Amino acid sequence: VRDLIREIQGWDTVIWEDDFLGDSLDAKYPAATSGVDGSFDKIAGGLGGTATIDVGDGGTSADNEYGGIGLGGLEWKGDNNCFAIARIKISNVGTVKAEFGFTDVFSDAGAVNDLAAGSATAGDAAVWVFDTDDTATWQTFAVNGGGTPQKNEASTIVAPVADTYQYMGVFLEGNHAMYSQWDTSGRKIGEDLVIDSAIEGGTAVGPWLFVQNRGGSQDRLITIDYLMVGQRRS
DSSP states (O other): OHHHHHHHOSTTEEEEEEOOOSSSOOTTSOOOEESSSOEEEEOTTOTTOOEEEESOSSSOBOTTOEEEEOOSSSOBOGGGTOEEEEEEEESOSSSEEEEEEEESOSSSSOSEEETTTTEESSSSEEEEEEETTTOSSEEEEEESTTSOOEEEOOTTSOOOOTTOOEEEEEEEETTEEEEEEEOTTSOEEEEEEEETTOSOTTSOBEEEEEEEESSSSBOOEEEEEEEEEEEEOO
């Protein structure tokens, strides 16, 4: 991941990089999208800097409660070769849904509506999605201009392990999307997967992290240790 960072940095590149250090979250993050009381919180004293996106507080949240977070406005485009990489871990990989990537609306209850049926809430999105209502591993998912979504359930995809970090990456080139994974130490795992005509490259999108309960009386959360987003300026 660090080699990738060194290669892309330059005057003609817009970069946002966050290690979630310090006493508070950056003000560029909007309030969390929530079904009830989901939140995005800085973790005090988290080693190396961490934050969490959470469906609620107290471990008593209902089935399908959720929390989602974007970054600023919708300031990124596939036509500018935007990409997003995050180091994340899911607290419990049972009865949970998680998303990471790009979407065109931060107020949705997930960019993916029904993974098993292949339906979207977003009009344009390219995300990794993990939903135990469908399977026990990540899938790649994309929707272009409100059309029929595409997804990939390749056997090379590395499933999440509870409370264990993975780096997840989504890279847009025009209308096309590439999806990558690295292990907790940043070593490449799995296989890069491509969805052609995944998204309308001219549509403004933003990086998106989302978690949702798939059972009641619980409180699923995602910890994020690192986020990098970038694109060409023009």
